[in-house]
Every structure is written in structure tokens, then in C-alpha cells.
Amino acid sequence: MNKLIDLTREQGQDYGTGLVKFNHLLKETGLFDDDKLAELIDKTPREFYMITHMNVEGKKMIWRNGDFNGLSGKEVIEAIKHGQLWLCLRGIETFSPEHHEVMEQAFGEVANVTPHIKTDRSQTHILISSPNASVLYHTDIPIIHHWHVRGKKRFYLWDEKDKTVLPDETLEAVILRETEEEIHYEKDWDKFASVIDLEPGISCTWPQNGPHKVDNLDGLNVSVVAEYFTPQAKRKYGVYYANGFMRRYLGLKPSSTSTEGLAAYAKCALALLLKKIKFAQAKEREMMLSFLLDPKNIGGIINLKQSEHKPITQL
Numbered sequence: 001m002n003k004l005i006d007l008t009r010e011q012g013q014d015y016g017t018g019l020v021k022f023n024h025l026l027k028e029t030g031l032f033d034d035d036k037l038a039e040l041i042d043k044t045p046r047e048f049y050m051i052t053h054m055n056v057e058g059k060k061m062i063w064r065n066g067d068f069n070g071l072s073g074k075e076v077i078e079a080i081k082h083g084q085l086w087l088c089l090r091g092i093e094t095f096s097p098e099h100h101e102v103m104e105q106a107f108g109e110v111a112n113v114t115p116h117i118k119t120d121r122s123q124t125h126i127l128i129s130s131p132n133a134s135v136l137y138h139t140d141i142p143i144i145h146h147w148h149v150r151g152k153k154r155f156y157l158w159d160e161k162d163k164t165v166l167p168d169e170t171l172e173a174v175i176l177r178e179t180e181e182e183i184h185y186e187k188d189w190d191k192f193a194s195v196i197d198l199e200p201g202i203s204c205t206w207p208q209n210g211p212h213k214v215d216n217l218d219g220l221n222v223s224v225v226a227e228y229f230t231p232q233a234k235r236k237y238g239v240y241y242a243n244g245f246m247r248r249y250l251g252l253k254p255s256s257t258s259t260e261g262l263a264a265y266a267k268c269a270l271a272l273l274l275k276k277i278k279f280a281q282a283k284e285r286e287m288m289l290s291f292l293l294d295p296k297n298i299g300g301i302i303n304l305k306q307s308e309h310k311p312i313t314q315l
């Protein structure tokens with residue numbers, strides 16, 4: 001297959017630590033056309049997708065989780081084109097060898113020009129969202145590499161070191177999975193954000209935990225998103241995990257978030273132990289099913305009664 005990315009070693013030197021943006025040719029593979037996406041949806045097991053609906057209630061935007069309700073891949077694509085929906089097909093390596101193969105090539109090309117950094121990539125997801133969908137202000141736990149393939153979206157990114165937009169306690173709660181990744185946001189903070197318009201063929205990655213929000217601008221939006229850690233990113237995770245534990249259960253007020261030195265390594269060891277004994281698991285939030293896609297009104301949804309809500313199992 002022809003080369004998929006346009007990134008030099010020099011342009012990639014901040015890969016894993018900073019904002020890196022470059023061009024790619026994933027769209028040319030044809031794997032992200034409507035027909036191929038519909039086929040992919042048809043073979044996605046229930047445990048590997050999340051479909052979310054967004055609506056405004058008062059001043060707040062509410063995100064809820066749903067189910068395809070037996071709709072075909074083609075109908076799901078139509079529903080997303082006409083509704084306010086956001087679909088994540090999780091871990092495509094598990095059920096789509098052809099998408100996996102092309103992403104392995106793309107990431108292999110990235111690795112060739114970023115020898116300075118060792119990355120540990122876990123899952124790769126495909127995101128398909130409505131022309132007017134928005135993703136709320138949130139932070140992700142791993143580092144994210146976003147490959148935009150179709151549609152246009154505006155991406156707002158904040159400095160993860162700014163404790164006003166991302167206080168330590170907030171990041172700890174996300175890492176301990178006490179809260180969804182959506183976090184407190186004030187409109188006033190928009191003036192501090194970097195704004196990046198994502199057109200088809202643009203790929204970008206940004207610093208770990210950098211808070212962000214996204215507004216789709218035009219067309220069905222399709223992206224591939226991969227999560228990865230570097231050794232330093234793993235230590236940051238461990239430090240925040242341990243700090244969160246110490247603040248909540250030992251009554252301490254940890255102020256250091258350094259990922260270097262003995263204290264950082266001790267915190268990582270503590271985090272590893274706590275994760276092993278699953279101490280935080282009881283407090284982890286549960287994803288609840290609260291709507292079904294409407295087969296009679298493509299793009300619409302059927303709201304379930306509170307008593308019909310049930311947990312969604314994800315692998």
C-alpha cells in the first residue's frame with residue numbers, strides 16, 4: 001500500500017508530549033466510505049460499541065447511552081446523518097482485520113519518524129458523529145491520536161498544566177473513574193483555548209489529559225482514534241491515581257504531581273497495588289442504557305422509562 005502519512009522526523013519531535021499535526025491519506029483507502037462503515041457496524045458486537053445521544057436540558061448538555069435496536073448498519077449511518085448522535089466502535093482490531101491492517105501501517109509510519117519515544121498503544125476506535133454533534137469539555141486518561149477522515153469539526157484544546165481548567169482533584173476523579181470523563185467547564189475559558197479546525201486528512205495528537213471539546217461543523221464526521229501511553233504518561237497516571245487515593249482515603253493533601261524521582265515511582269507502585277486489589281472498583285460509574293434508535297423515524301430515538309434503564313456491558 002502507498003505511504004499514508006506526511007510527517008517528518010523534525011515535525012514529529014513533540015510526538016507523545018506536545019501538539020503534533022500532520023496530513024494523512026486514510027480516506028483514500030475507501031475503508032471509511034458509507035458502505036464500508038455500514039458493513040463494519042453490522043459486524044460490531046454489542047460489547048464493542050457506544051451510541052450516545054446529545055440534547056440540551058436547561059443550560060446543560062446531556063449525553064445518554066443507547067442501543068441500535070436491531071437497525072442495520074446502513075440505517076444506523078442514516079440515523080447519525082439525521083440525528084444528534086455520536087457512535088464509537090471500540091477496539092476495531094478485535095473485529096475488523098482490514099481496518100486494523102491499515103491503521104497498523106499508519107502507526108508504523110508514525111513510529112518510523114518518532115524513534116525518540118516508546119509508545120504503548122492499546123485500542124483503536126472509529127468515531128462516527130452527526131453533522132451538528134458536539135463533544136463536551138472533557139479529558140481523556142491516555143494520550144490520544146486522532147485521525148480525522150470525513151466531515152469538518154472544530155477542536156478546542158486547553159493546557160493540561162493549567163489548574164484552573166483542570167484542577168488536580170478533577171483529574172484524580174477521572175483517573176479513579178469516579179466520574180465520566182466530562183468535567184466542570186466554564187464558557188469563559190474558551191478564550192484560553194487553542195482552536196484547531198479539523199478537515200478530512202488531518203491527524204493530530206496532543207499532550208496527555210489536555211482538556212478539550214469538539215463542535216462538528218459540517219457533514220457526517222468520521223475519525224479514527226487511538227489511545228496510547230508513553231513511559232512518562234504511565235507514571236503520570238500512577239501519580240494521579242495514588243494522589244487521588246491519598247486525598248480520599250488517607251486524609252492527605254498531596255501537592256506534588258511530579259513524574260520523576262523516588263516519590264513518583266513509589267506512588268506508581270502504590271497505584272499498581274491498588275489497581276490489583278481493585279479498591280476503587282465499587283465507586284466506578286456505570287454506563288446505563290436509556291434509549292433505543294427509532295426504526296420508524298430514522299434519526300429519532302425512543303426514550304426508555306427510568307425503570308427500564310439497565311447497565312451496558314463493554315469489553
Ligand SMILES: [Fe+2]
Nearest residue numbers: 138139140144
Ligand atoms: Fe477526547
